[in-house]
Amino acid sequence: MGNCLVMDPSGDVEVKTAILSVADKSGLVDFARGLRSFGVSLLATGGTYTSLKEAGVDVRSLGEAMGLSEALSGRVKTLHSSLFAGILAKRDDPGHMRELAAMGVTPIEMVVCNFYPFEKVSKDPGATEEGVVENIDIGGPSMVRASTKNHLYVTVVPSPRAYPEVLEEMAKKRGRVGIGLRRRLAVEAFATTSSYDAAIYNELRRRFSPEDRFPARFVLSATKRQDARYGENPDQRAAIYSVDGARGMTEWKQLSGDSMSFNNYLDVGSAYDIVEGFEDRPTAATVKHGQISGFAFAPTIARAYELAHASDPEADFGGTVVLNRQVDAAAAQLIGKNAGRADASVYTEILIAPGYEEAAVEALKAKQTKKIRLILAEERPDYGYDLRELEGAILLQEPADYRRRLDRASLTFPTKAKPDQTTLLKLLAAWEVVRRVQSNGIVVADGTAGGADISEFWTLGVASFRKRSGAVKIALDNAGGRARGAVCASDGFFPFRDNVDLLGRAGVRAVIQPGGSISDDDVVGAADEHGIAMAMTHTRAFKH
DSSP states (O other): OOOOOOBOTTSOEEOOEEEEEOSOOTTHHHHHHHHHHTTOEEEEOHHHHHHHHHTTOOOEEHHHHHTOOOBTTTTBSSOOHHHHHHHHOOTTOHHHHHHHHHHTOOOOOEEEEOOOOHHHHHHSTTOOHHHHHHTOOSHHHHHHHHHHHTTTTOEEEOSGGGHHHHHHHHHHTTSEEOHHHHHHHHHHHHHHHHHHHHHHHHHHHHHHOTTOSSOSSOOOOEEEEEEOSOSSSTTSOOEEEEETTSOOGGGSEEEESSOOOHHHHHHHHHHGGGGTTOTTSOEEEEEETTEEEEEEEOSSHHHHHHHHHHHSGGGGTTEEEEESSOBOHHHHHHTTBOTTOTTOBOOEEEEEESOBOHHHHHHHHHSTTTTOEEEEOOSOOOOOOEEEEETTEEEEEOOOOTTSOOOGGGOBOOSSSOOOHHHHHHHHHHHHHHTTSOSSEEEEEEEEEETTEEEEEEEEEEEEOSSHHHHHHHHHHHHGGGGTTOEEEESSOOSSTHHHHHHHHHTOOEEEEOOOOTTHHHHHHHHHHHTOEEEEOSSOOOOO
16 A cells, blocks of 8 residues: 555645444434545444445445454454554554555544443433443444544544534545644543543442442543633633533523523522422522522412511522422512512522423513523432532532431430420421531521421521621521520530520520530520520531
């Protein structure tokens, strides 16, 4: 074959021969026809060859053209030295080219390849171990890696997304592909093989070592969904990614409003799971900058929102509302109205719910809140880790399970005053809320009895601060006179009696807290002085 160098001084490579071997056949026929229009000789494997042949595309079987034999019932199709020599040969190395000629191998200038649908198969609840393993592609990633390594001479096309750009490039350059595009496609190809390997690793680890929650190597792959206009501040660049193989908030549908920003995603992600664990009753939360400003449950979702918003109406301006029921017309009429101020509106930026009545959507769009982002959160995210990246380190923990309630049998009541049944139910509800508050977390709340349960529950003051007494002061300040007769929950123990003195003077009647401080005796003594009933959980509920 002699010297088959097809790269000009500009770095452009003429594409004479292309291999096509794809599992995802979207756009394949049109792309192949485009390549043929530039005189490219097409070689294809198995199902790809059949699809192209049936569509009338001029294509040859890779196996027949290169004399490759299949083995092991098709497990070996492309794993042959002659094929990989055609991909990996350095075109400006005379020794490589003489060796290709001696082998009778035609150089390959383009590899179009994507892989068996491993992720799709592994997500199927009925997938067997054999089915999952058989969908681990070997030949495809090998060809892609080879062509990527040799990108100085070979164009790799790892996704149908690249088809239009490749054809446009070849149209501009008369059948050639420039070094710039080859490099970019090489980077994308290695991202493709890396994410594919990550999916295999994580699925096999889940199946074969389910008890190993924190392995020696943690592998994460994510796909960009969108660029953000900027990050938390205008001088920060940002983008939004979704974790591969997991359901997440990027899959939720946006029904109205401007596109989501980096901060919007932060708000949505911080707010969503606040109402988790209250599926048995209509529940609402108002959230600002990731912090709960109000929380309530009630017989209807409209009433729940009304109570949650009343907790701290001013804090809700520009905030997020999350509901665990379909938004009906009654709730839509309330959202965006400032409690106690009939002539004013409060700007709600984001509303998250599992469903919307059509009339509710129209009512919300028609308000001053017409730019409100309505998020339809139909499916619960299923990613199994709480992951945080800080200063080049990744911190992993199991996510908080808000569906698992406190075991009442673990409670002790060290004070002289004991909570009655209704008060105890309020304390337990307040504990569930404070679990969702950033530490140091304090919740002041109240509710109304409804038989053996409480029919309505709402927060009066929610606060976190760098010291617990500061959080108590903020929560009480927000509650004002409503604190008299209310209950309080603390996510950590009270280090000193001053916290209880503040609550007692405000008229709080009962407290739930972990206990465990060296000052517990003083704290209990202070509660007795104020006639406060205290429950100790003996477990803390920090959220940093």
